[in-house]
């Protein structure tokens with residue numbers, strides 16, 4: 095478990111003094127901005143969160159913490175507490191899993207270096223995907239993909255958008271189904287980070303590691319392996335989870351003394367995302383529990 099002393103600074107970690115009010119409100123701990131594959135800038139996201147009645151917002155871009163400063167400043171204006179976060183990818187038994195890191199120090203040099211490395215790997219993977227598409231007679235250019243990525247860590251959603259806008263597929267989902275989804279003819283894996291390495295990195299950066307949307311891909315055996323490796327918590331509430339899945343993951347959380355998290359996985363500009371925003375949330379006391387595990391030791 096990370097403690098502020100381990101950050102190598104006498105300053106409390108960002109988030110240690112978050113003004114979370116004890117009365118219950120709504121927290122959304124899984125959101126994306128233009129720093130990865132989200133459609134909104136950090137400021138726009140925070141404004142939207144305010145309008146949706148969210149009072150604690152974790153910004154969790156894929157392999158990027160570039161949005162945190164702007165989001166935090168916007169949050170200060172609008173009375174929203176921004177939890178610094180990121181979504182990392184790790185590999186377990188050949189499966190690509192997502193790990194949400196919360197309360198990391200977004201200025202931690204080692205963390206920033208890792209993120210820069212992962213983004214470089216994402217770029218090389220995008221190049222390989224484009225090459226595969228070209229051999230399939232899809233004349234997509236890497237530059238077009240990079241225009242869609244803009245300042246963000248480049249990912250398959252940018253490739254899907256480029257394929258759609260260039261008229262190679264009829265929809266965003268068709269791009270995944272026909273070409274770039276797992277097992278598709280233009281699929282390429284990401285750089286394979288081991289879960290233990292990710293957990294160590296997050297801990298050394300002052301944060302907590304949560305398994306994102308486990309309902310999508312994990313057996314109980316694999317989940318137990320991750321818990322043994324040092325996972326801190328599970329994203330129990332996610333739009334892809336059924337009521338039964340939420341109950342099941344909550345029972346695992348209780349059984350293994352883990353922490354619980356939840357959020358909308360908002361990207362913006364995608365079907366249902368806008369209507370759902372503000373509805374897939376967790377109560378603030380859940381965030382308070384997380385924070386006390388980190389900062390009260």
Ligand code: AMP
Pocket residue numbers: 156248249250251266267270271275284
């Ligand atoms: P990447 O990190 O580049 O592998 O992209 C992963 C992201 O692509 C996920 O976070 C989802 O937002 C999106 N994605 C993955 N699979 C699909 C799919 N089958 N249909 C639509 N979006 C998907």
Ligand code: ZN
Pocket residue numbers: 126130131132156361
């Ligand atoms: Zn995403």
Ligand code: FE
Pocket residue numbers: 181192306307
């Ligand atoms: Fe994810």
Ligand code: FE
Pocket residue numbers: 124126181359
């Ligand atoms: Fe996500």
